[in-house]
Amino acid sequence: MAFAGKRLKGLIAATFTPMTSNSDINLAAIEQYVDYLVQKQHIRNIFVNGTTGEGMSLSVHERKSLAEEWVKQARGKMNNVIVHVGCLSLSDSKDLAAHAASCGADAISTVCPSFLKPSSLDALVLYLKEVASAAPSLPFYYYHIPRLTGITYQIYELLGKVKKNIPSFRGVKFSDVNLMDFSLCVSEYKEFDCLYGVDEQLLGALAFGAHGAVGSTYNYLGKKNGDMMAAFEEGNLLKARKIQCSLQEFLIFVFDMGWGLAEFKDIMSQVSGIPLGPSRLPLYSSMKFDHHDNIKTKMLKLDLI
Template identity: 60%
Template sequence: MAVPPRKALTGLVAATFTPMTAKGDVNLSVIGPYVDYLVLKQGIHNIFVNGTTGEGMSLSVDERKALAEEWCRQGKGKVDHVIVHVGCLSLRESQELARHAAGIGADGIAVISPSFFKPPSTGALLQFLQEVASAAPHVPFYYYHLPDVTGVKICAQAVLQGAQELIPSFQGLKFSSRDLLDFGQCVHSSPRSWQMLYGVDEQLLSALVLGAHGAVGSTYNYMGSVVNGMLAAFEKGDVAQARKIQGLTWL
């Protein structure tokens, strides 16, 4: 049975950094002010925790749990979505983090492909994603597509086609690749209720033209207010202004 869609995950999503102390410990005390900064200064109302920007794959399971808990606690009532990345090289650890995210009230979970022993086929990748999703069956699930880092060159469109049947909680995609053809095909062939989020900040305008519903990225931590201006210009049909902002921001 499919998970009923919650509030749509659209607009900008800040892929948050993980604050650390000088000794290399996770610094949870910074997260409350960090949330306020994103909301009040950058106009960001969605966050993506323990992803690439947050160095989640380099943290222990306990550190990732502590961070997810604090982001959910500090974000409650202030942000619309806290999406927790739970992907690991280990299926069991991914499932453990998925269950934990469900227990702390995360608004969604995301999973990247394993990248050491790589899935050799679309079916193998889908089986991994399905088994992680099954650990938190009532939490919206997003596939995190990052082929340049994982080395898994399976087209995202093929994953999405299989996910529709295998993962009832599937709600969308974080597409972090420069392959705009693949992204456009994902948008075109997916259910309208799914959220297609683009993850290469400097190509965002191109992805918007192809139908992206929003974007997840590191630069939105400190340039969110500027990029929100680009989104507003694009929505009004002022492509010239959107191009100007794109150029001033990244080119």
């Protein structure tokens, strides 16, 4: 069993999927990507094929190839590779879950399908139980991202139900701003790992006892976020707040430009120097070459790089 008894904590980068200029997957860039995360950003955990990785825009075959390559390249360098297996089709998700177990992933996670949605919390639990059953030896995490899925059940209620129903269930990746629900998960279900997923307010989640965090910005701002977490743990709230505010100011700059995931991928390519390629349609980056200098200037001004 992968990490029986081991808790998932700290920063987890939700990786971008390297692509060629034609938006085909580019497995060759993954080795350099892993080394960059470990050496420059001090990141030792990755969440692959998730939102940032455009998992839902990839074929099952591509997702399997990517999972295999991430696991292969992370071996001996990273602590955990968590593979997102969420799909619209339950059988595809089960296929991906079984594949993740066979290729040596450390854990799996899934969103719930969001085209045809579960009609109740019990239906969601039944769905998650089915996915988890395809990889019973792997720790299983529910991926809550209501802004994208439209599935808005209270997660602390879900945890009460999965506790009795899914033996491999280990926690939640909580990508929502509802810190009261998050706090209830942490305080009422101490046996589960509660990983926060809204990078711009991680400090708030740490105050509520978050065990770790999964996010896109940890790819290129992992070290800075690590400094913030260390300051928080040392009780240096002033320092932690200063760093969080700089990170927020950077993200406000990005959002004010109307940018999203496709542009985040461009930012990662610029900051890391790794050519990650474009995103796959329907994502499309509106970033122009002369924006690159603005990004760098902003990051330098905020002491982020």
